[in-house]
Amino acid sequence: MGNRKKLASIANLWYLAPALIILLVFWLVPMILVVVFSLFSWTYGTHPQWAGLSQYHIIFSDPVFWQSIRVTLEFVAAVVVGGTAISLILAVLLYRGIRGVGFFRSMYFLPYVLPVVATSTIWLWIYQSPVGVLDRFIHALGGNGNIGWVTEPNLALVSLIIFTIWFSFGFTMLLFMAGLTNIPSELWEAASVDGANSWQQFFKITWPLLTPTTLFVVVINTINAFQSFTQIYALTRGGPLNGTTTLTYYIYQTAFRFFNFGPASAAAVIFFILILLLTGLQFWVSRRSIQYGG
Amino acid sequence: MTKSGKVIVYAILILVLLAAIFPIWWIFATSLETSRRAYSFPGALWPNGTLHNYIQAWAAGPWLHFLANSVGIGIVTTLLVLMTSVLAAYGLVFVPNRATRIIFGAILATMMVPFYSIIIPDYLIVKDLGWLNHGYIAQIVPFAANGFSVFLLMQFMRSLPKELWEAARMDGTSTFGYLWRIVIPNLKPALATVSIYVFLLSWNAFLWPFIAVANPKFQPIQVGLANLLSTANGTNWTVLSAAAAFTAIPVLILYAVAQRSIVESVSRTGIKG
Structure with a gap:
């Protein structure tokens, strides 16, 4: 009996084996390996040498690394706050008594399904100064018309943020709309019978009941924004003057352009810790602020 | 109002x-x-x-080949993910034991791992396996399973009524027979959701094929377009736009046909378990 049971449970492992092997080899083991790699001094073609924490010391004394942390945090904060606010407003506007909801919804979502390389290409053309359509439009309105959207160090990050919100707001709007369908419509009806106006209904009913969805959107947005790379590569290559070098770009550049695997691995470990801390913090905040359960 | x-x-x-x-x-x-x-x-x-730009852009690269690569990689990856994650989810939900509980934790843990933090070890593993610049395998196998799909399918399987399972066991249906004849047919919306999620992920993949696949013969269309963009940067926007259209048109057609199920699937992936 005992043997048969054991046999059965080994047979059951076959169901798990294919997924488990792939996830082990390409996801879990690499997670350990990257920590190990970060302790070695290692460039392409040379033998790795034990280096203790010196690789961390190297990146910590690299001003570009610190700048990339700042750029990443600014980028993530702007995309998360801006993207979440815009998609929440649109979801709420669309949700009640609008004709053509399906049409608006699918058009807003369209940028998200298109390949980022393709949309980055067209935005790079839109952003060109002074020949791109944005500058030409501003010029036609009597403005400066030579703004340097992707060439001015202070502006390039803003341009990336605008692009990122543009292609992702439709996605987070869908998440908000799904969350709205979970709120019983009797609540709004009762409120409007009681004479609550649209603003009161939003702040007293929609917003508090949507808190779990909002948290979820914020976490998803944070994780996605942290992992932005394609548009940075296509639009600005981390420049000008490293003004758009995020941590992902820093890792890519250090590992696959300069082939410094040690410092790049150290940066990858920091990257992982940063995402973990930030999403952990968001869950902790939400635990304390959600009163209505998720 | x-x-x-x-x-x-x-x-x-x-x-x-x-x-x-x-x-x-x-x-x-x-x-x-x-x-x-x-x-x-x-x-x-x-x-x-x-149509001049389209003719010029078409001549600037093997677009049909890039396109076929992207579609092929996307379809094969999707089928493999469906297979691995249906099996894993089924094992975890219906035939659990002490070992599976640990495995469940490990699979969940992969959902927390950002790809950019493991890209260096993955690159070196693929290189050691001899897969670098070696066909499509490096673009498919590392992504043939993912924790999120397993998790999502588990949620759907848990919602199947328990009586169904007990009745099937009484009738002497084997464990695998139950999966094949009862669970999978009842799982169609979930399978569609996972398929769309994985296919879009694969279609949009950029950095990984960009570093792991140097041979244009095996590159997906995103890498082809990015390489054209970096060689032709700022010279010929009309031709570049035509090339961008090549990568956008297949998605636009797919979206026009399956817009409803794509939108619904994506909102479903957003629903918390």
Whole structure:
């Protein structure tokens, strides 16, 4: 009996084996390996040498690394706050008594399904100064018309943020709309019978009941924004003057352009810790602020 | 809502609509424009319909090949993910034991791992396996399973009524027979959701094929376009727009056909378990 049971449970492992092997080899083991790699001094073609924490010391004394942390945090904060606010407003506007909801919804979502390389290409053309359509439009309105959207160090990050919100707001709007369908419509009806106006209904009913969805959107947005790379590569290559070098770009550049695997691995470990801390913090905040359960 | 309130709401929605679709319109407007008119405002707002750029862009790279690569990689990856995650989810939900509980934790843990933090070890593993620049395998196998799909399918399997399982066991249905004949047919919406999620992920993959696949013969269309963009940077926007259109058109067709299920699937992936 005992043997048969054991046999059965080994047979059951076959169901798990294919997924488990792939996830082990390409996801879990690499997670350990990257920590190990970060302790070695290692460039392409040379033998790795034990280096203790010196690789961390190297990146910590690299001003570009610190700048990339700042750029990443600014980028993530702007995309998360801006993207979440815009998609929440649109979801709420669309949700009640609008004709053509399906049409608006699918058009807003369209940028998200298109390949980022393709949309980055067209935005790079839109952003060109002074020949791109944005500058030409501003010029036609009597403005400066030579703004340097992707060439001015202070502006390039803003341009990336605008692009990122543009292609992702439709996605987070869908998440908000799904969350709205979970709120019983009797609540709004009762409120409007009681004479609550649209603003009161939003702040007293929609917003508090949507808190779990909002948290979820914020976490998803944070994780996605942290992992932005394609548009940075296509639009600005981390420049000008490293003004758009995020941590992902820093890792890519250090590992696959300069082939410094040690410092790049150290940066990858920091990257992982940063995402973990930030999403952990968001869950902790939400635990304390959600009163209505998720 | 008051009448003026409604007008304001529609005005906002239409403005956002214009902002959302103008860049997509601009791909096609620019690509159908002579380069002289493309640089003059507002000349290109309504293009004069030349196909010249498409001919030129078509000659600039093996687009049909890139496209076939992307579609093939996407389909094979999706099928493999469906297979691995249906089996794993089934094992975890219906035939659990002490070992599976630990495995469940491990699979969940992979959902927390950002790909960019493991890209260096993955690159070296693939290199040691001899997969670098060696066909499609490096673009498919590392992504043939993912924790999120397993997790999502588990949620759906848990919602199947328990009585179904007990009745099937009474009838002497084998464990695998139950999966094949009862669970999978009841799982169609979930399988569609996972398929769309994985296919879009694969279709949009950029950095990994960019570093792991140097041979254009095996590159996906995103890498092909990015390479054209970096070699032709700032020289010929009308031709570049036509090339961008090549990568956008297949998705636009897919979206036109399956828009409803794509939108529904994506909202479903957003629902918390």
